Every structure is written in C-alpha cells, then in structure tokens.
Amino acid sequence: MSAALRITNLVKRFGGLVATDNLSFDVEDGQSVGLIGPNGAGKTTVFAQIMGEHRQTSGSIELYGREISSDSTPERIRRGVSRTYQVPRPFTDMNVLENIRVGLMPNNIWQMITAKPRYQQETEIALSVGFTETDLQKTPGELAMGDLRKLEMARTIATGTKVMLLDEVFAGLTVAEIAQITVLIQQMRQDGMTFLIVSHDLKALEPLVDKVIAINYGSKIAEGSFNEVLNDEAVRSSYLGAA
Amino acid sequence: MNLRLTHFLMWLAFIALMFAIPEFVSKGTLRTLIFANFLAIFAISWDVLSGRTGYISFGHPFLIGIGAYTSAILTKRFDVPIELAIPAAVAMTMVGGVVVFLPALRIKGSYFALVTLAFMELMYQLVQVIRPDLTGGTRGMSGVQTLTRGAVNGYYLSVSLMLAVALSMWLLMRTQLGTALSAVGMNEESVRGSGLSVTKLKLFAFLTSAFVAGLGGAFYVHYLGSIAPRALFDINFLFTIIVAALIGGASTIIGPVIGAFFLTFLLEYLRPYLPGAERYFIYGMIALLLYMYEPKGLIAIFSKGWQRLRGGAGSEQSSAS
Amino acid sequence: MQIIIQGLLLSGLYALIAMGFTLIFSVGRVLNLAYGAYLLIGGYVYFTISQTLGVPKLIGLFIAAIVGCMVGLLKYRLLVKPLKGNHVAVEISTLILAVVLQAGVVFIYGDSSKILLPIVAGVTQVAGASVTYNLLAATMASWTILIGLYFFVRKTHVGRAMQAVSMDTRGASISGVDPDKINMFTWGLSGALGATAGVFFASYTQLSPSMWVAPLIISVAVVIVGGIGSIIGTLIVAHIVGFMEVLAVAVIAPELRGVFTMLLIIGVLVVRPQGLFGREEL
Ligand SMILES: Nc1ncnc2c1ncn2[C@@H]1O[C@H](COP(=O)(O)OP(=O)(O)OP(=O)(O)O)[C@@H](O)[C@H]1O
Numbered sequence: 001m002s003a004a005l006r007i008t009n010l011v012k013r014f015g016g017l018v019a020t021d022n023l024s025f026d027v028e029d030g031q032s033v034g035l036i037g038p039n040g041a042g043k044t045t046v047f048a049q050i051m052g053e054h055r056q057t058s059g060s061i062e063l064y065g066r067e068i069s070s071d072s073t074p075e076r077i078r079r080g081v082s083r084t085y086q087v088p089r090p091f092t093d094m095n096v097l098e099n100i101r102v103g104l105m106p107n108n109i110w111q112m113i114t115a116k117p118r119y120q121q122e123t124e125i126a127l128s129v130g131f132t133e134t135d136l137q138k139t140p141g142e143l144a145m146g147d148l149r150k151l152e153m154a155r156t157i158a159t160g161t162k163v164m165l166l167d168e169v170f171a172g173l174t175v176a177e178i179a180q181i182t183v184l185i186q187q188m189r190q191d192g193m194t195f196l197i198v199s200h201d202l203k204a205l206e207p208l209v210d211k212v213i214a215i216n217y218g219s220k221i222a223e224g225s226f227n228e229v230l231n232d233e234a235v236r237s238s239y240l241g242a243a
Numbered sequence: 244m245n246l247r248l249t250h251f252l253m254w255l256a257f258i259a260l261m262f263a264i265p266e267f268v269s270k271g272t273l274r275t276l277i278f279a280n281f282l283a284i285f286a287i288s289w290d291v292l293s294g295r296t297g298y299i300s301f302g303h304p305f306l307i308g309i310g311a312y313t314s315a316i317l318t319k320r321f322d323v324p325i326e327l328a329i330p331a332a333v334a335m336t337m338v339g340g341v342v343v344f345l346p347a348l349r350i351k352g353s354y355f356a357l358v359t360l361a362f363m364e365l366m367y368q369l370v371q372v373i374r375p376d377l378t379g380g381t382r383g384m385s386g387v388q389t390l391t392r393g394a395v396n397g398y399y400l401s402v403s404l405m406l407a408v409a410l411s412m413w414l415l416m417r418t419q420l421g422t423a424l425s426a427v428g429m430n431e432e433s434v435r436g437s438g439l440s441v442t443k444l445k446l447f448a449f450l451t452s453a454f455v456a457g458l459g460g461a462f463y464v465h466y467l468g469s470i471a472p473r474a475l476f477d478i479n480f481l482f483t484i485i486v487a488a489l490i491g492g493a494s495t496i497i498g499p500v501i502g503a504f505f506l507t508f509l510l511e512y513l514r515p516y517l518p519g520a521e522r523y524f525i526y527g528m529i530a531l532l533l534y535m536y537e538p539k540g541l542i543a544i545f546s547k548g549w550q551r552l553r554g555g556a557g558s559e560q561s562s563a564s
Numbered sequence: 565m566q567i568i569i570q571g572l573l574l575s576g577l578y579a580l581i582a583m584g585f586t587l588i589f590s591v592g593r594v595l596n597l598a599y600g601a602y603l604l605i606g607g608y609v610y611f612t613i614s615q616t617l618g619v620p621k622l623i624g625l626f627i628a629a630i631v632g633c634m635v636g637l638l639k640y641r642l643l644v645k646p647l648k649g650n651h652v653a654v655e656i657s658t659l660i661l662a663v664v665l666q667a668g669v670v671f672i673y674g675d676s677s678k679i680l681l682p683i684v685a686g687v688t689q690v691a692g693a694s695v696t697y698n699l700l701a702a703t704m705a706s707w708t709i710l711i712g713l714y715f716f717v718r719k720t721h722v723g724r725a726m727q728a729v730s731m732d733t734r735g736a737s738i739s740g741v742d743p744d745k746i747n748m749f750t751w752g753l754s755g756a757l758g759a760t761a762g763v764f765f766a767s768y769t770q771l772s773p774s775m776w777v778a779p780l781i782i783s784v785a786v787v788i789v790g791g792i793g794s795i796i797g798t799l800i801v802a803h804i805v806g807f808m809e810v811l812a813v814a815v816i817a818p819e820l821r822g823v824f825t826m827l828l829i830i831g832v833l834v835v836r837p838q839g840l841f842g843r844e845e846l
C-alpha cells in the first residue's frame with residue numbers, strides 16, 4: 001500500500017538559495033516521524049510546501065497515493081493533512097471554543113450561514129487536548145505558551161486531519177507543559193493519527209517517533225531510528241557546525 | 244444562530260423607538276435623522292468589509308457613487324422606472340465591488356487602502372469628463388426623481404431601509420459566516436490553515452458590502468433628488484463614514500448605527516453655538532480624541548460602563564455584534 | 565520642447581512634495597495621511613508671515629518650515645507614538661487629523677482660496693516656452709534639497725542611523741541607535757520638508773483649505789510606484805507622474821490630468837506591490 005505522505009525529489013529555491021534540495025521521504029499511515037536539522041535547515045519550508053503555502057520549484061507531494069501539488073491549501077486540508085505553526089497564530093479576539101469553531105467550519109458559504117456551530121464537538125476537542133472547562137472562554141491573550149500550542153493542535157484536529165504536521169511543538173514550554181503535550185501526542189498516536197514532528201528538543205522527541213529524518217541545507221543527511229540518526233557522523237557535525 | 248429572547252426584545256424596542264420618533268421631534272430634526280439613517284447604512288456597509296475582514300477601504304464613496312449614479316442616470320436619462328433602476332444600481336455596485344476585490348487578492352493593509360483611495364479619485368475625475376451628457380459632468384445632476392415627499396415620509400423610508408439593513412446584517416454576522424469573516428480580519432493565514440477559502444470569504448464580504456452601499460447610494464440619490472461629484476467622492480464624506488463606524492464600534496452592527504447618529508447630532512447640536520467652520524474643527528477633534536481614547540468605540544465605552552454599574556457581576560459579554 | 569520643460573519643472577516640484585512622505589514611510593513604516601496637511605500649514609503660515617505681515621520671503625519660508633517641523637514632532641509624540649505598532653489606527657487617526665486641520669484653516673482663514681504671490685517674480689522664455697521664475701525656483705530648491713538629503717542619508721551619522729532604522733528597527737536598536745529619537749527626527753524633518761513644499765506648491769497653484777488632497781495623492785503615487793523609501797525611485801517616478809500629467813493636459817484633455825496618475829497607482833500596486841524600484845534602501 002502507499003504511504004500516508006510521500007515526498008519525492010522535492011526542490012525549493014528562494015532566488016539563489018536552495019531551501020529544499022532534492023528531498024525524498026515517506027511517512028507511513030499511523031507512523032510518527034521526526035524531522036530534525038539545525039536552524040535554517042529548511043524544516044519549516046518543507047511544511048509550507050506540503051500545505052501549499054509555498055509552491056515547490058519541482059518534485060512531488062503525494063497524500064495517500066494522490067498527488068496534491070496543484071491543490072489549494074484548503075483542498076489539501078480537506079484531504080487530510082494539516083499543520084501547526086512554530087509561532088502560534090490564534091485568532092486573537094476569539095475565545096478557545098471560537099478558535100476551534102473556525103477549524104470545524106465547512107468550507108462553504110451557504111453552509112456557514114445555515115448550519116449551527118457544533119458546540120458539543122468544539123468542547124470535546126478542547127477538552128481532549130487538555131483544556132479545562134474554565135479555559136474555554138479565555139482568549140489567546142490570557143493563555144500560556146503551552147496552552148497556545150494546544151490550541152494550535154486543537155484547531156488542526158478540528159479540520160479532521162489524518163496527517164498532522166507539528167512545527168517546534170516544544171519550543172518555549174515548561175517541563176510540565178512538555179510532559180502534557182507528550183502525553184497528548186502519545187494518545188493520538190494510539191488513536192491512529194499520523195505525525196511528522198519538527199523539534200529542536202531531541203530529548204522530548206525521542207519517545208514520540210518511530211523514525212527520524214535529519215536534513216541540513218535542505219537535503220537529507222540521515223534517516224533511521226532515533227539512535228541511528230543521532231549517532232550519525234554527518235548529523236553530529238551539522239549540529240556542531242551550527243552551534 | 245444563537246438568538247436569545249433578550250436580543251429579540253432589544254431589537255423590538257429599538258425598532259419601536261425609531262418608528263415613534265416622528266411623533267416627538269420637529270421636521271428639521273427629522274431631516275437630520277434622515278441623514279443619520281443613510282450614514283448608518285454606509286457605515287454598516289464599510290464595516291462589513293473593513294471592520295470584519297480588516298481590508299480598510301478608503302474608497303467607499305466609489306461604491307456608493309456607482310449606486311447613486313446608476314440609478315440617477317437610468318431614471319433621469321432613460322426613463323427607467325425607479326423599481327427597476329434601483330435593483331440595477333445595486334447590481335452595478337456589486338460589479339464595482341468585484342473590481343475593488345481584485346486588488347485585495349494580492350495586497351493588503353496600507354497598500355489596499357491606498358488603491359481604494361485611488362479608485363475614488365479616479366471615479367471623481369472620470370465622472371466629470373466621460374459622457375457628461377449622462378453624468379452631468381462637474382455640476383452633477385438635479386431633478387432626479389424622488390421617492391417621497393416631506394420629511395415624515397422621507398424619515399419612514401430611510402429608517403425602514405436602515406433597520407432592514409441593520410437587522411439582516413446583524414443576523415448574517417451572528418452565523419458562523421460572521422465568525423469566519425472576523426477570523427479573516429485577525430489572521431488570514433490561520434483561516435486558510437483551518438481549511439477555509441479566504442478568497443471566497445473575502446469575495447462574499449466585498450459583494451455584501453457593495454450590495455449595501457449600492458442600495459444606500461441609490462435610495463440616497465432618490466431622496467436628495469440631486470447628485471454632485473464633489474460632494475460624493477470627497478475625503479470629508481469618506482471620513483464621516485469611517486469615523487461613524489469606528490466611533491460607534493467597528494465589527495458590530497449597532498456600533499456604526501450609534502456612531503452615525505452620534506456624529507450627525509454632534510454636528511447638528513454644535514450649530515447654534517458654533518455656526519461656521521469651527522464646528523467641523525471641534526467635531527473632528529472630538530472624533531479624534533474618542534478614537535484615541537477607545538479605538539473600539541462608543542459601544543465598548545457603554546458596555547464597560549454598564550458592567551461597572553452592575554458591579555462587574557455579570558461576566559456575560561454584551562454581544563450586540 | 566514646451567512639454568519637456570513644463571514636465572521637468574512640475575516633476576521637480578512633485579519630487580519635493582513626495583520626499584517628506586517617503587521618509588516617514590520608510591523610517592517609521594507608517595502611512596502619514598496627514599502629510600498633505602504639512603503643505604497646507606506651510607502655505608498658510610508663509611501667507612500670514614510674508615504676505616500679510618510683510619516679513620521678507622526667505623524668513624517666511626524658514627518660519628513655515630519650522631512650524632511644519634514642530635507639527636511633525638507633535639504629531640509623532642501625541643498620535644503616532646501612543647498608537648505604536650497599530651498601522652491601521654495611525655492611518656485612520658492621521659486621516660482624521662488632516663480633516664481637523666483643514667477645518668482649522670477654514671476657521672482662521674475662511675473657505676475661499678487665496679492667491680499666493682510668486683516667491684520669485686518674473687517670467688522668462690526658455691526655448692520658446694514661458695517659464696515663471698517661481699516654478700524654476702521651486703524646481704531648483706527641490707533639486708538642492710533632494711541632493712542634500714541624498715548625501716545626508718548616506719554620509720552623516722544621523723542619516724545612516726535613519727537607514728538602519730528603516731531596514732530593521734530592532735536590529736538598529738541593538739546596535740545602539742535609539743529608534744525613538746530617529747523617528748522623532750524623521751517626523752520633524754518630514755514636517756519641515758512638507759511645509760517647504762507647501763509654500764512652493766501653493767505659489768504654483770493657489771492657497772485653499774482643501775489643497776492638501778492633491779499633493780497627498782501625488783506623494784502616494786510617487787512613493788508607491790517608486791518603491792518605498794527609495795530616494796532615487798522617488799525622483800524617477802516624480803518625473804514619470806509629472807510628465808504624464810503635462811502630456812495628458814497638452815495632448816488629451818486638461819480634465820484628465822490626474823486620471824493617469826490614479827491608473828498608475830492602481831496598476832503598479834496590483835501588479836508589483838513592492839514598487840518599480842524595490843523597497844530596500846533609503
Ligand atoms: N519566504 C522566504 N524567502 C526567502 N528565503 C526563505 C523564505 N523562507 C525561508 N527562507 C530561507 O530558507 C531557509 C530555510 O528556512 P526554514 O525556516 O525552513 O528553516 P528551519 O529549518 O525551519 O529553521 P528553524 O529551526 O530556525 O525554524 C533559511 O535559510 C531561510 O532564510
């Protein structure tokens with residue numbers, strides 16, 4: 001069977017800069033894959049291409065065996081892939097439930113007018129990512145960083161995604177928040193979600209991934225189990241070089 | 244839709260109040276109120292687009308002008324009956340809305356505001372030179388057919404139109420669509436990242452705004468009976484519309500209505516004390532200070548005051564939006 | 565020939581008008597919609613000082629520039645700074661301010677427009693075209709100021725700090741430049757430039773309370789089309805706009821003078837939002 005997400009010979013140039021350099025990898029259905037690399041390696045750019053926020057220069061992106069390169073972002077989301085952002089981007093004047101509501105909405109003006117919000121589902125999603133009842137009416141300004149990351153994930157879940165791309169989920173979090181998000185991701189893995197996770201915090205990433213892909217200057221330098229990749233000579237020197 | 248009985252009662256009280264007004268005030272005041280009604284319609288139209296989606300339009304008179312001119316030209320030059328001219332004018336304005344929408348596909352923020360300003364200036368200059376036999380050129384047109392005679396009838400017509408627009412926009416904005424449009428104003432990328440087509444939402448906002456602007460513009464010209472380019476495509480007119488929406492409270496429906504009435508009456512009540520141009524000076528200063536003090540508008544000031552009155556007990560938001 | 569000379573002169577004036585607007589847009593990253601009001605103030609202050617009180621013209625021009633500078637500083641302190649970061653709010657409040665100032669002028673000077681006597685009287689013939697010394701003086705002043713500004717920005721300490729702030733506010737403040745001071749300075753400078761341009765503009769057209777709109781639109785066109793904050797771009801596009809206007813008047817119809825400017829703004833913003841000449845440097 002075909003992979004949930006298959007990237008083949010992906011290239012992205014920004015002017016003279018090659019941000020993604022002939023990158024290929026697979027993420028199997030239900031698998032959880034880590035994507036690592038030093039600052040500026042091009043991880044976020046890969047996400048942006050998968051979501052269609054940037055068009056790739058060449059190469060293909062397949063979701064469940066179907067080429068999605070010519071689809072718009074909302075179309076890709078409907079096909080089951082969705083991402084979170086390195087810097088959370090909530091709707092600042094809306095509370096937690098309303099933020100999730102936007103993710104749940106049908107992409108159809110008429111239905112937006114006629115259909116009622118699915119209040120129960122909003123609440124269920126909010127609670128499932130670890131919000132408490134009292135959090136539900138809070139606006140993003142009143143939430144801590146960990147909560148904002150949860151809100152990003154909640155909105156992503158609300159779109160009904162099957163493949164979730166998480167960009168730097170652990171950045172800026174306290175130890176307790178990291179633990180909470182770890183439990184959350186483990187839970188979703190058991191429920192069958194497919195993950196591609198970018199993280200600088202390798203210790204936090206370790207228990208969450210079946211395999212790791214390391215990139216530098218946009219091209220793949222290693223792929224394998226967490227330990228294999230971390231012990232790889234090229235990976236070690238790329239991190240040292242960046243540090 | 245999330246409608247509550249209190250909302251229903253508040254609207255009922257508001258409508259009853261508006262319809263009772265002619266019993267209590269003079270004809271002169273009524274004329275002022277008519278202008279306030281039209282200003283409220285224009286401010287709502289501006290707000291549907293700019294207050295919600297954050298695409299600030301500095302060219303709303305462009306849309307209003309299309310509606311007004313189309314209907315005036317059709318009735319006066321081609322003897323089209325008014326019942327047909329107004330829908331045609333609204334349709335024409337919606338075409339104008341699409342024209343304004345096109346740049347919004349690529350640019351936003353200050354750049355978009357400037358393009359719309361350029362649209363307004365362009366329209367101002369073109370109206371005077373292209374087919375002056377139709378548009379009346381620099382002098383505009385007078386003797387346009389009017390719909391009503393006398394202040395009382397004019398008031399009833401304008402207030403009905405204003406209430407119909409306000410109520411239907413209010414209902415529309417309380418649906419999920421309203422939420423989605425506001426979301427576009429807060430963060431366009433996240434709306435796309437939530438799986439919604441931002442282009443569709445924006446187009447809808449532009450068309451709705453143009454619909455209301457065209458309707459208001461057409462009825463306005465058939466109330467005034469005349470039209471002049473300098474009065475219409477004018478920064479001062481634009482200023483009044485934007486300030487009405489902002490002073491009242493952007494991104495609400497009742498806000499622009501309150502703002503329109505506040506501004507109109509401020510201007511009217513300054514008249515006895517300051518007969519000349521100083522009036523506009525004071526009026527502008529008040530608008531500026533109010534805006535600097537509370538960018539969310541009068542409605543935010545009222546609802547804060549109300550909450551303080553209730554001892555901050557009710558945590559319920561006053562959701563007149 | 566007449567067209568070329570007319571075009572050059574008008575373009576010089578337009579470049580001067582647009583310069584102060586460019587400075588604010590590139591350093592402060594805000595659209596100052598009240599920019600046209602500096603021209604208004606400059607024109608009327610000069611009118612009062614020189615024409616009503618009979619003070620020598622150069623002093624009148626100087627005082628107009630000082631007043632413009634002070635208005636710029638006040639605007640920055642009272643309006644722009646408190647609204648920090650909120651561009652929409654700055655734009656809307658400057659728009660309101662412009663309307664307020666216009667009303668203020670009507671209040672003091674009345675509604676009707678006034679003729680400003682030429683700053684430099686006299687007419688000469690250049691290659692068969694009649695040229696007023698006044699417009700010639702405006703163009704020369706404009707070129708002097710532009711060249712001065714160009715070297716000021718490149719060669720002086722303050723000028724380089726302005727460049728730094730325009731490129732990256734946070735980076736500049738890390739490297740020891742106080743963006744607030746530089747912003748203050750730029751607003752003051754922009755006000756002085758605007759007021760000076762206003763005197764020349766008013767003597768070219770006439771003095772009226774609504775004279776701020778046209779220069780604002782011209783500035784917007786020049787700045788947008790030229791690319792934000794590019795002095796060279798400003799200069800080039802001022803000439804494009806100036807020549808288009810002169811051509812439209814001479815070849816097509818005087819009423820259409822502004823139409824092409826509008827079409828240019830719309831076209832460029834939609835097709836190439838970064839302007840024809842990019843937006844990188846001051
Ligand atoms: N829109 C863009 N235009 C030009 N260059 C870009 C753009 N986006 C990213 N880049 C460049 O592409 C490279 C990869 O950036 P990217 O953000 O994908 O890296 P990253 O691995 O996510 O880094 P980080 O760990 O800092 O998040 C960088 O050199 C960056 O400067």
Ligand SMILES: [Mg+2]
Pocket residue numbers: 043044045086
């Ligand atoms: Mg990144």
